[in-house]
Amino acid sequence: MSRFGGHKTSGSIQWLHDITTVFPLLPSLIAYVGPSWSLPPFTPRQFIYSNDLIPFLFAPWSTAASFSTLLSRGFQVFLFWRLPEVSVLYCYPLWILIALLRMITGYVLSRSVGWAYPSLFRHWALYETSGGFGPPIVAYLLLFGGTEILKKNFVPNLKGRELQAVVGICALLSWLDDAPWTYGVAIILGATCALGHGLLNTSIKRTAHPLMLDGQKSRPALRKQTLMGSVMLSLFAISLPHGLYRLTGTSAPPEMPPSPSHNSPLLEILILSHPRPNVTAATAIMKTTLNSYLPFLSPNVALSAFTHSTDHQAFMNARDTFKNTNIDFFVDSDSHPDAISGQYLHLAEAFRWTSEKQASQAEWIMLVEDDFPLCGGEAGWNVVKNVMGVLEHNRVDSKQTSRKLGGFVGTGGSGLIIHHTLLPILILLMNTHAEISSKISPNATRRPADLVIQDCLLxxxxxxxxxxxxxxxxxxxxxxIMDHIGGMATTNKYKAYNEDKWRCGWRHPFHGRPEVEVVVV
Known part of the structure; x- marks a missing residue:
C-alpha cells in the first residue's frame, strides 16, 4: 500500500524513492569522512569556459558548502520523503533541464550582452553556484500541481493555504541555498511545462494527474490562475532578500591596505602617454585622465606620468597644468638604436624607470594608458581599493599556497596591477620583442605588448x-571601471577609430575564465 493514497505502488519505484530520499545529505556525510571524495556544485561557467561536465551531471549530489546549505539538504530529505514515490523519476531530468537553462541564461546575460548591452549584464547569472535536489523539487511541485500534492501528502487541513505553502517551500529553499537564479529558472521551467501540458488538454474538462497510477482518481484540469499566482509570488519571494539588501544595505567604504614599507607607497599609478596627431585633443584627454586619479593621491598612493617621446607637446602641456601637484612627470630621452621604437620599447623603459626608484618603489604598479580615466569617482576608486585588499591579503597571508601577482580593472594595457617582483621579467620580455635582431623566431606570432603582460599575469x-x-x-x-575616451584621437593614424569601445560598466573581457578571481562591481 502507498503511504500517500491507499493504492499500490510499484515496489521498484518505492525502493528507488526510499534510497533517493537520503541523497541530498549523503554527499556531505561522505565528504566528512573523505574530503577528497566531495563533488563540486554547479555554475554555468564551468562548462562554458572549461568544458567541465562533472558538476553539470552530478551537482545534485554535491557537498553542502555551508551550514545553511546543509539545512537546505535536510529540508530536501523531508520533502523527498513526503513526495509521491514516482517523483524520483522526474527530479534528475528536471535538474538537467534546469542546468541547461542556467547555462543559456548565464551565457546570454554575461558574454552576449556584456559589451553589446552592458546594462543587461548580470555577474551572478554566470557565477551563482547551486547543488542538491532543491531546484528540481521546486520545478516538480509547479509542474505537477504543488497545491494538490501538498494537500494530499503533507498537511490535509491546510484550509486553502496550499498556495502559500508552495511559495514558502520555494522561498525557503532558495534562501537557504542562496541561489535565486537557479530557483528562478526552476520556477519558470516548472510553470512553463505545466502550462504547456494544460494547453494540450484544454478540450478535456478533467484530466488524469501525470503522476497518478492506474486506478487512481483524476484531478481537475490545470488551474492557470493558481499556477500563475504561485509563480509570481515565488519569484517575488526568492528575490526579496537581495532586493532589500540593494535598497537598504550600506557598508563602510573600503580602506586602502597599508604599504609594507614606510618609505614607499603601496600603489603607483603609472600613466603612459604617446603623442597624438591632434595636440589639443590629446591635451584634454590626458588632463581628464590625470584629474580622475588626482583626488586619491596619498602617501600610500602615487601618480606618475611617463613618455618615451621627446616630441610630445600634450605631455608638456599637462605637466605645466599639474606642476603644483604631486604627480611625477618624466620624459625618457634615452636612445635605443638596437631596438624598434614602439609600444614594446615604451613599456620596457617605463618599467625600467619605475623599478630604478629602489627605496621609493611601490609594492604594486597600476599601468594606465593616458586615455583611460577612472569611472565613477569615489565609487570607482573603492573598487580599486577592494582589488588591492584582495591582492594584499593574499600577499601577507602565510597560509596561502598560491600567490596572486596581479589585478586587472580595465582592458588592453590599462588597469593592469603588477607586483614589483614581476618588473624584471616584463622588462626582459618587452626588450626581447623590441630588439631589431630579436631572438624570437620570425615565424612566431608576435603578441601585442598588452597581451604579453596579460599572459604573464595569467x-x-x-x-x-x-x-x-x-x-x-x-x-x-x-x-x-575605466573609461576609454581616446578612441577618436588614436596615436596611430593608420588605426581605425573606435569611440564606442571599452566604456564604463562593460563586462570585463576575462570574466568567466577559470584563472581569475572576480571582485563584483
Missing part, C-alpha cells in the same frame, strides 16, 4: 610564475 608565459592549480592568480573586476 601564468600563460613560461617565464612568469604559475600556480600549482594552473594560471597566474589574476584578480579582476566583473565590469570595467
Amino acid at each position: 601564468g600563460a608565459d613560461p617565464l612568469c610564475p604559475r600556480q600549482e592549480s594552473g594560471g597566474g592568480g589574476l584578480v579582476i573586476t566583473s565590469r570595467l
Whole structure:
C-alpha cells in the first residue's frame, strides 16, 4: 500500500524513492569522512569556459558548502520523503533541464550582452553556484500541481493555504541555498511545462494527474490562475532578500591596505602617454585622465606620468597644468638604436624607470594608458581599493599556497596591477620583442605588448610564475571601471577609430575564465 493514497505502488519505484530520499545529505556525510571524495556544485561557467561536465551531471549530489546549505539538504530529505514515490523519476531530468537553462541564461546575460548591452549584464547569472535536489523539487511541485500534492501528502487541513505553502517551500529553499537564479529558472521551467501540458488538454474538462497510477482518481484540469499566482509570488519571494539588501544595505567604504614599507607607497599609478596627431585633443584627454586619479593621491598612493617621446607637446602641456601637484612627470630621452621604437620599447623603459626608484618603489604598479580615466569617482576608486585588499591579503597571508601577482580593472594595457617582483621579467620580455635582431623566431606570432603582460599575469608565459592549480592568480573586476575616451584621437593614424569601445560598466573581457578571481562591481 502507498503511504500517500491507499493504492499500490510499484515496489521498484518505492525502493528507488526510499534510497533517493537520503541523497541530498549523503554527499556531505561522505565528504566528512573523505574530503577528497566531495563533488563540486554547479555554475554555468564551468562548462562554458572549461568544458567541465562533472558538476553539470552530478551537482545534485554535491557537498553542502555551508551550514545553511546543509539545512537546505535536510529540508530536501523531508520533502523527498513526503513526495509521491514516482517523483524520483522526474527530479534528475528536471535538474538537467534546469542546468541547461542556467547555462543559456548565464551565457546570454554575461558574454552576449556584456559589451553589446552592458546594462543587461548580470555577474551572478554566470557565477551563482547551486547543488542538491532543491531546484528540481521546486520545478516538480509547479509542474505537477504543488497545491494538490501538498494537500494530499503533507498537511490535509491546510484550509486553502496550499498556495502559500508552495511559495514558502520555494522561498525557503532558495534562501537557504542562496541561489535565486537557479530557483528562478526552476520556477519558470516548472510553470512553463505545466502550462504547456494544460494547453494540450484544454478540450478535456478533467484530466488524469501525470503522476497518478492506474486506478487512481483524476484531478481537475490545470488551474492557470493558481499556477500563475504561485509563480509570481515565488519569484517575488526568492528575490526579496537581495532586493532589500540593494535598497537598504550600506557598508563602510573600503580602506586602502597599508604599504609594507614606510618609505614607499603601496600603489603607483603609472600613466603612459604617446603623442597624438591632434595636440589639443590629446591635451584634454590626458588632463581628464590625470584629474580622475588626482583626488586619491596619498602617501600610500602615487601618480606618475611617463613618455618615451621627446616630441610630445600634450605631455608638456599637462605637466605645466599639474606642476603644483604631486604627480611625477618624466620624459625618457634615452636612445635605443638596437631596438624598434614602439609600444614594446615604451613599456620596457617605463618599467625600467619605475623599478630604478629602489627605496621609493611601490609594492604594486597600476599601468594606465593616458586615455583611460577612472569611472565613477569615489565609487570607482573603492573598487580599486577592494582589488588591492584582495591582492594584499593574499600577499601577507602565510597560509596561502598560491600567490596572486596581479589585478586587472580595465582592458588592453590599462588597469593592469603588477607586483614589483614581476618588473624584471616584463622588462626582459618587452626588450626581447623590441630588439631589431630579436631572438624570437620570425615565424612566431608576435603578441601585442598588452597581451604579453596579460599572459604573464595569467601564468600563460613560461617565464612568469604559475600556480600549482594552473594560471597566474589574476584578480579582476566583473565590469570595467575605466573609461576609454581616446578612441577618436588614436596615436596611430593608420588605426581605425573606435569611440564606442571599452566604456564604463562593460563586462570585463576575462570574466568567466577559470584563472581569475572576480571582485563584483
